[in-house]
Each structure stands twice: as C-alpha cells, then as structure tokens.
Amino acid sequence: MYDQSESDLLRMLADRAGIAVDYYDIAGTQHVTTEETRRAILAAMNLRVSNRDELVAELEAWDDRWWLRGCEPVHVLRVGRSAGTWSLYVPCERSDESDLSVKWTVTAEQGEVQYEQVEGPSLTVEETRMVQGHRFVRVAVAFPQDLPLGYYTLNVQAKGGGTNTEATSRLIVAPERCYIPDQLQQGMRWWGIALQLYSLRSHHNWGVGDFRDLGAVIDWAGKQLGAAVIGLNPLHALKNTKPYHISPYSPTSRLFLNDLYIDVTQVAECGTDVEVQVRLADPSVRARIEAARQSELVDYDAVQSVKREILELCYQAFVRDNFDGVEPALYPTTDRGRSFQDFTEREGESLVRYALFQALEEAHRSSQSPSVVWEDWPEAYRTPTSEEVGAFRRHHMHRVRFFQYLQWLAAEQLRALVTRTHDAGMPIGLYHDFALGSDRYGADGWLNQEVLAFNADCGAPPDAFAPEGQNWGFSPLDPVRLRATGYRYFSALLRNNLRYGGAIRIDHVMALFRLFWIPRGLPPAMGTYVYYHDDELLAILALESVRAQALVIGEDLGTVPDWVRERLGPAGVLSYRVFYFEREHWGGWKPPAHYPAQSLAVATTHDLPTLVGYWEGADIDTRSALGLFPSEEARQAMWAERQREKSGILAALKSDGLLPSWVSDDPVYTPTMTPELVDCIHQYLARSPAWMVLTNLEDMIGTRLQTNLPGTVDQHPNWCRKLSTTVEDLTQDSRPERLAALLRLTRPLV
Template sequence: MSGTTTPALDALALRMGIEPEYHDVRGELIRATAETKRLLLAAMGVPAPDEAAAVAALEAILREEWREPLAPVAVLRRDGGPPRVALRLPAGTQDVAWTIALEDGTALRGEAAFCRLEPVAAAEIDGTRVEHRLLALPDDLPFGYHRLSVGPGGAAMSLVVSPGRAWLPEGGARPWGIALQLYLLRSARNWGIGDFGDLRGVVEVAAARGAAVVGLNPLHALFPDNPEAASPYSPASRLLLNVLNIDVTAVPELPECGAALDLLGSAEFRRRLDAARAAPLVDYTAVTALKMGALRLLFDAFRQGAEPARRAAFDTFRQERGEMFGRSCLFLALRARFAAQDPALAWWGNWPEGFRDPASAELRRFAEEHAEEVEFQAWLQWVADGQLGAAAADAAARGMAVGLYRDLAVGADSGGAETWTNQKAVLSGVQVGAPRDIFNPAGQDWGLPPFHPRALRAEGYRSFIELVRANMRHAGGLRIDHVMGLMHLFCIPAGRRPAEGAYIAYPFDDLIGILTLESQRNRCLVVGEDLGTVPAGFRERMAAANILSYRILSFEQDGEGRFHPPRAYPPVALAVAGSHDLPTLRGWWEGHDIVLKRRYGLLTEEEEAWQRQARAAERERLLEALREAGVPGGGEPGMAALSRAVHGFLGRSASLLAVAQLDDMLDEPEQVNVPATDREHPNWRRKLSVALEDIAGHPGFEAAAAALRDARGEAGHG
C-alpha cells in the first residue's frame, strides 16, 4: 500500500466524504495522510491501493451517478423558492412526466419539457450524452415523506419535505428541569437499580416544584449476557430500550403469576434482593439475574393467560415497530443462545457464517424454531416501552411543558444489534473518536462504528429516521450526543491511533432536515451536545434550525478566563452546570476530578500541580461572576450557598432551557464517569447518596429547585 498521496486518491477520498484536513483545538492544521485515506476508503468498500485503482474507482462512481436519472433521496425545504431535484436523462429527451405519491395516499402529477429545465452539467456516458437538469416541483408540498417517480423510464426517489426548524415550546415560558442518570437512583422499592417506577417518582417531585423537564441518560439496550458492560453510551442497540429499567413489580402479569410470586417471596430471593439494594454501587450482574429470572416467569404467564385485548396490543406493538425492531429482537435471542455456549460467541463476527447474515435461510429457520425466544425479547421491549410511556403520561398530566428529555448516543457497540441488523449502513473496521484536545492530548477512540454516509443516503436515510423516531418516542426533548456528527465524524481505522484518523463528512443539511421534521411531528425539542472541536459556523446553523446548543457553566468563559454573564448565553441553548463526563459541582470545586486523574495516571505530577493552580484561579473567577450577577448566595461561604447561587445564575441565563443535575442538587462529590478509564473507576455504577424517598425536602435539592424556579420567573437577565 503506497503512502504517497496522488491526485486521483485525493479526489476519490474527497468524493467519498473524507475531509483532507482539519484544525485541531490548538489551531494547528492537520492533513489526512495517504495511508489514512486508503484505509478509510477500503472500509467504505472502495479499495484504492495505487493510482490506477483510485482512477478506476473514481470513474466508476461518477459513471454510476450519471447513469441514475434520480438520486436515491432528496431532502427539501419550502422556504427557498420552488423545490427542485436533479434529473439526469439523455440529451434530446422530450417531455418528462412526474408523479409524487404523497404520504397521505394522494398523488400530484405534472409534465415538463426536459430541454427547458435549468441546465447544470452534461457528460458523455458510454457513448450517450447525458444532461443534468433541475426539475421544479410544487412549492406547497406538504411536510413529510413522499415518493417521486418520473417518465420516461420510471425512475423513482424518496422526497423528504422538511420545515427546517425544530419544535420549541410555545409561549413566553422559560422552562427549567432536572437531569439524572436513571440507573443511579436508590429507592426502597427498586431492585438495586433505578427503574421506570422510580422515574415516575422523580416526575412527581419535579413537577410539584414547577420543573418542565426531566432529563435522562441514554435508555438504550445493553447486553444482558455481559451486564458489566454498563456504559449507556456504548449500547447494543439505540433502537431498543434497556430492559433493566423495567419495574418488575408493575408488570400486570405479576399479581396472578404464582411462580413469580413464589420466587419473589422466597428467602433466597429476598436475601439477594436486599444485597443488591444495599450495595454502594450498581451490581449489574446481580440485578440482571434478579430481573431476568422474574421477567421470564411473567412472560410465561403472559403467553399462557393474557387477555385477548392485551395480547392484541402486544401484537400491534410488534407490527408497528417494523422490520429493524424484529431483527433486533432476533439478534438478542441469537446472542443469548451463542453467548451461553461460549463467551467468545457473544460477538456476532464469531458466529457460524449462516448466522451472520440476517436474511439467510439459517436465520429464517432459527426464527421459526425459536419463536418463543424472539417473542420474549419483543415482550420485554413492549413492557419497557409501556412503562416509559406511563412516566411520560404522568409528566404531561402534571403539566410539564416538555416532559421527558432523552439522550441519543453517538453510536452503538460493534458487537451489538445495530451492526448486525443493517450491516451495509455501518462502516466496519472504523471507529469514531476525537482528535486531540486540551483534556485529551492523545485524542480519543470511542470504539463505536459510524454510519456509512453513502450507504445511508442510498437507503433514503431509513436507518437515521428510525433511530430518531425510536428515541423521540415518549419524549418532549432529545439530546444528540456529539451533535457535530451530523456534519462530520472523526474516524479512526481499526488498530490505529487517534492521530491517524480523519474526518468523514455527512450530509448535514439532509440530516438536519429529517431531524427537524421528526421534531415537529413529535413535538420534541432537540439539544445538540456541541462540546469539543466545533466547526466554524456550526453553532449558527444549529441555532437557525432551532437546535439548542449545550452550554456548560465551566466552559462558558472568555479568552481571559472570565465567566460569561447570564445575559451572554445564547437564547437557543440549554444551560447546565456539568455533564456525565465532568465532575459534579462539588467535585469541581474541591478538585476531586484532578485527584482521580492523577490516581489513574491521566496526569503527571507537574500537570496535577498546574491544574490545581488553574482551578483555584477559576474558582475565584466563578465567585466574581456570581457576585456580579447578584444571585442569592453568591457571596456566602459553603457548598449549599454555592449550589444555590450557581443554579440561580443558570436560571437567569438567556438560554431557553436551564437544567440542574440531580447529582449537583444532592451535593454528590464523585462524578459518574471518568473519561479514558474503564474499570479503574466505577463508571456508570455510583448510586446516589440520597434515596428517592428523601429527595423531597432535601435542603440542597429544595434550594437549587427554588433558585431555578425563581430565576426562570424573572423578566430580566443578569
């Protein structure tokens, strides 16, 4: 494989979306090497080991595009004049007849003289002159998903007509909310992990204090066969829910299921349950054994005695969720069976060849012969979905303007359902990460395979649409983790260092169009987590689409380190004190994060000393900002006063939404996750120190809630 860049290689890489260069956090220009380009191209299915291969591949791509009269999909907006689509037909083509099959079942029809359409380009393809012209469509197309076909030839494409702007709550309200990691909730009734029953309790407490939002960690499905793989940001599937969040005691089959009641009443089960509840960290292995054993018995009871209406509701749920949902459930059944035989078979790449292809005859036979196992996985999803929906209904009934605010991870684990169910849409042999920054000088490798941008477009963005819909379900808000991924993702060839990665571009305008369409349909606001290396102009384009920027207090400083005052926060934004990857407010103030980084070898002794010195200065600047803003508690000593002042400060911000982390409201010292660690730190496991039953009335919680409520009700900003 040649390491020398060539004109054809550069052109091919650019055509496939591989960006030639980027500026890192220090402003240094980094160029993608020829080797990186070749590795990424090979992962995209376009090998180019030498100049001749690159020339041939580029010519083949261009020829294929010219041969197709219509692209696979067009995402249109109605605010820029009549929408137009690219049409490529042989020169001399006369009239073009077009039909748009609308989403509601009706159709629009029209004709146009091809020679009078606006010309764009022309090319000689296999001895035929082909012209690229623009076909104008009606400017009043309804928002939604339609199908355009043209004659002669019968070519067709998907049409997505988007409003281009996401939904936002109406009226002059300035909402605030509470964010939490659901699994960390401690209660007298849960089974050692926060569940959807606990979520309803949080909704009740939050709504009673005037909160409009309850924010959650990703609720994506994890791996029951490997329960200690607990990161919600590296899931098995983002289309499915984590069944460990099911409140077993709320499953309707329980009161009539003698076997389950006997299990739950047994001394051994009570002993194990008490141990899981008392554990200072979430014991995922113990919780999984407790819950899956009981849920299996309840599923058996459902199969044997469910009332016809309940059975019909389950069948309807499976049918409505579609093909990818069914394949995902099949995957989980397969993985459970193979992992039970040999842990090495948990990864589907090690399965027998016939089982690696979801459309194979072996898979069809397995699905028929093990229909009950597949149905069990679907039933678990139905139960989880129903309980999440009940929590969302509670929020609506209690007057919460937004309700549940969910979180969409940037990717899924390479050994999970997403990479198996739709293999063409995912780039294998590539992992998403980040280039070096101030906090991670070596860069980051998140180990998550990205979507294949061209394959995504070829399928009409079906995978992305299904992903957005699944995560807007029962939600009034959706946080997009690493939202810059809608524009480009930093991709690292497998086995290489982050320094050997490059950015791969994505069709940003198209993805934003789909995201805003689904936002309006689901009345679900969108927040983009835009931390790290943000491209120039990116935040402005997000704001134009009504996508809220994610503004963290400690990052909102000017070039001299002064904290931005509340009035300087952008209106189309969410203001928050921290995130799951950052220290809690107390941890930041006391430097716990610096201690942990040094303990885990992430800082040298000299770096630790420098960070401690910098943090001391930062604390003084924060106090100065709080005093200047005039928020209550800004000049008082102690963590309680600091929390009250910080939340009042965030509440006064110009941002549409202000959110308090439950960790900060309860004065937790340790952060949930320490990036760049795995088992060294108990990531995703630390339970809250305060039980759910004791949150209402907790001084820190009540003070922070009151500070936000009072500040959000003020007319002006500090």
C-alpha cells in the same frame, strides 16, 4: 481523462467522499491529512483504492453514478421555499429526443399517490454525456409545490429516445427548523432536573433505578418543586454486562429501550400469576433482590439475572392467558394480547429483527462462549437476511417474541410516565439523551452493516484534555452509503427517540456536519474529519422534531467550528452551555447576560466533576490515584489551575451580587462547596437568557464523585454509582427544595 498522479487521484476521490484535506484543532494548529489516512478511510467506505487503476475506476464510477442510477437517492424540499427542480438522467441512444417523455408519481408514506405528472414529449435537455459507451441525457423536472410535511417515494418512468427506464428517489419535505414551544418564543424561561436513572435508590427497586422510581421523581419534581423538565441519561438498549456494556453511550441498539429499567412489580402477570408469585416469595430470590438493592454500586449482572428470571415466568403466563394457537401462529384472545399485537405491528420488522438478534446472541453465547460477538458467529448467521437466519427465526419465534414482550413492557411503562409528566404540569416533561453511536458488535451493528464503516472508528483529535486524541470505539455511519438508503436508519433513530418526551439532547451534534474518523489500527492522531450532507440531516431532524413536538438540544462541546453553530441556530437547535467552560477570551467567567438565549445551560455534566468534587479536587485525586498524570508536576499544575478557576468563579458570583457577604472570594478561605454556593451557581445560570437551565440531582444533594471518568473503563466505577439518598427521602430533603424555590423566582412555570 484521469492522467494525474496516483497521489492526485487519491486526493480527488477523497474530496468527492467528503474526507477533509486538513483540519484545525482546538488550539488552532493545522493538521494535514496524510495519504495513508485517505487511503484507509476510503477503503473503510468500501472503495477500491490500492493502486492507480482502482482509483481511476472508482472515480469514473463516482462521476457516472447518477447517470446510471437515474436520479439522486434523496431530494429535500423545505416548506416556505421554492420547490425548484430535480435532475433525471436517462439513456437516450438517438440524438433526437423529441419523443422523450417522463411519467412520475409522488407516493406518501401510507401508500397513497400524492401527485402524478407526465412531462413531455419535447423535454429540454440540460446536458448530454457518454457513459460506458452509451449516450445519456439529463433533463430538469419541476417539483410539485405545497406538499405536506413528510417522506415520499418519487417513482419515475422515462420513455422515448430509444429508452424505457425507471428510477426512484426519497423525497423529504421538511420545515425550516426544529420544533420550539410557543412559550419559549414568547419569553418563558424554564428549569429542570437532570439525573442518571440507574443511580436512583428506593425501598422497592431491585438494585437499579427503574421506571417506578422515575414516576416518583416526576411527581416530586413537577408537583412539589415546579420543574418543567427531567433530563435523563440515554435509555437505549444495553447488554448490561460489566465492564464494557454498561455505558448508556455504548448501547447495543439506539432504536430500542433498556429493559433493565422495567419495574417488574408493575407487570400485570407479576400480580396475577401464581407461579410468578411463588417464585418471588422464594427466600433465595428475595435475598438476591435485597443484596442488589443494598449494594453501593449497581450490580448489573445480578439485577439482569433476577429480573430476567421473573420476566421469563411473566412471559410464559402472558402467552398462556392471552393467546390461542401453536407457535409461531398465536392469536390474541384478550385486550392485553391485542395490545401486544398492535405494538408489534406498529414497530414492524425493525422490532422483529432486534428481537431476533437478541435471540441469536443468546443462543450463540450458550453454545460458544459468553464473550463471542456476532462477527464470530458461523458465517451464515452474520447476515440478517440469510436463509439460516430466516430458519432460526421460524424455529425460535417463541424466543423472539419474548424479547418483543420486554420492549412492549418498557414502552408501555415509559409512555405512562410521559402522561404522568403532563399530569404534573411539566411543559417539557422527559428530556432524553441520544447517544452518538452504538456498539459495533451489538444489534444495530448487525442489522445496519450496509451503512456502517466497520474498518474505522470515530473519536476526537488531540487536544489539551487528551493529547493523544480520543477513540470512542464506534463504527461511523458512512455518509455515502447512508444517503444511498435514503437515510432510513437515521430517520428511524430520531423517530424512536423523540416519541417519549418533550426534548432530546443530540450527543456530539457536530456529527451532523462532520465526524472525526480514525482508521482501525491507527492512533487517533492519524484520523481526520469526514463531512456529511448536513442540509439533508438537518432537514430530517427538523421534520422528526416537529412531528414529535419535541425540542432539540445539540451537545456542541469540544472542537466546534463557528460555522457549525451558525447553522444550528437557524435550524432551531439549542446550544448546550456548561458553566465550567463558559469563559471570556481572557479567561474570566462569562456573565449571565452573555449566554445565548437559544441554549440550555448546566453547571456540569456526567463526564465532568460534580460541583462538590470540582471544588475539592476529587477528580484530580482520582486521576492521581489511578496514575493518569504523567508526573507529580502535572498533578500540581492542574490543582494550581483549579485554584485559579475557583477564584474566577467566586469573582463572577460576587460581581453579579450573588456571593453571600459571609463567604470569602478567596478560595483559600472557601475550601468547601457548600449548599449555599451550589445555589449561587444555579442562580447565576438562571439569570441568563438561556431558554432552559438544568441542575444535576447529584449537585442538589451534594454528591462528591462524578458519574463517569473519561479515559477509564474498569479502573473507576463508571455508570454504576448510586445516589446517597433514596427517592423516598428526596421529598423530605431541604436542599433541593431550597434550590428549587430560588429557581422558581427567576423561572416560574407561569
């Protein structure tokens, strides 16, 4: 059957697996995928491809997989569309299928049978095939109509024709598009503030912005300024150790929260337990907290150390005062104990396994080396389901429960903040950022090995910004294995991240369609795109969005094919538009009217210079100081281009009647980014039809240096720079108040 050359076989298998034949970069240059890249990516997908025989075997297995499995692992129905049919594949040795019948049930998430049907006998056979020497038939079965939104288990049993087989599939019933608030559809236009939570200073925090600080910002932004939304950096769980584990975009887990944001002083045990209070009164502890608070940069290790020390004591008091029994069999005796138990039961095995990883990692760090990752653990502990891991869980349940306690505290404080946004009159409230991936050596990597391609990285192809391409260091999700699991990990990721607010930003939303894979050990230029089942992923996104009543924004920057945006629009996903990049084909700035309505507009992002820094060339100076320019000529060329860009911005503001008469449209005579210019740029965005506009808190207070300098790790203080003013002083700062007043004129809440 497969008599083609090995090269052709390799190409055929790569095509089945979704590996692109070629791609076009942002400049329109075609890149053809090499055989080396194809073979390496297929191997990363756990396919055997080292020789011709293996390729033939994999192709045969691929083509026969549904026939042997019984049905595809996932089926998607869209509300409002015809349900159609699905295919069942059954062995049927006899040529007469007249007695073949199918019994199938549709079971909802809570276990109730939603639909039950018997088809046949005398089913119509759509196709017949010999597979591994046995005769199989394919029959078409009609889906039930009008199933409510949700996930279902499809169980099938086929009898007759010499067979008695069973098969299962995950059935996903999804809306046509993501949730969009009625007010936006009726013409409302909102604005909000974006901030990096860790960067907040206050008179009370312990050296890092925390949930108490965020509560104060909510009251200020919602009640005083009239903002509809507060945009946050990802709040995913981090290891919180420098330099590699402080980026919110490189978490240990995207399923759970960063416990560093817990306001320890709000924890009940902190206020009631004598031992905790004595420890907090210790001068050495007070000195550590004060030193972390006064530090110009977030000292993650110091903050983590002192918070963990006090929370350990809080946990001991919590167990003592709220439970009876002996580990691991503890029984709650108070409402607080029952609240914790309810939380752990709701979160289920997922939280237990996350906490188990935390306990295992802690144990191996102390017994081996702080730099040890889970791939270096003894082999028996590298598999979450091993007997040794089970024994560790039983013997160290007290420690596992401590990490569950931290997640409970974080979740309770964050839920309270969601309520606070409602009380402040904010129609969206908290807007969360969902990172593209997680640390392969973190909790999610250990727990989800079956769906991650560890022998590949994801990144971006070469472009003007990064001529060699980018490697982000994440293991990509394998589209084949992910689908085989019914997308359960993906569903859980969205559900957990959508439950704490009214909007979510999907980092690198193009990954729902295709992702740039780089075989490990090869340069980014040797990578290529791998395609995903985007219709199924978009269906899950729409379902989870509607269930959570949360708006979805897709970060669609960089190399974005037109067809991706054409799919995202009808799916109800907002485009993400950055002022710096919104240009006409001839290079000039787009007028506000040319922004799409279904979008969120921002002046800048965490990976780009602030408005002040952009205007003064702070990013250029920083790159020059770090030796990131190949030559002095390259630096000068970038500065000359920046001057031209500034001229374009001033011209755009003047054209829209926003440039004050006393401000020159020649950047030579406008050398600084004044608060008035900051206001003008945001007014420019506010005049657009974009459904939402966000202003960065750094721009509101005139911050010069940017949050993160891409391409650096420890050469630059990424992800640890604090704001120049405290949360308490923000309420008295005239700059945010003035900008908010201007935005309210264009975008009132009512």
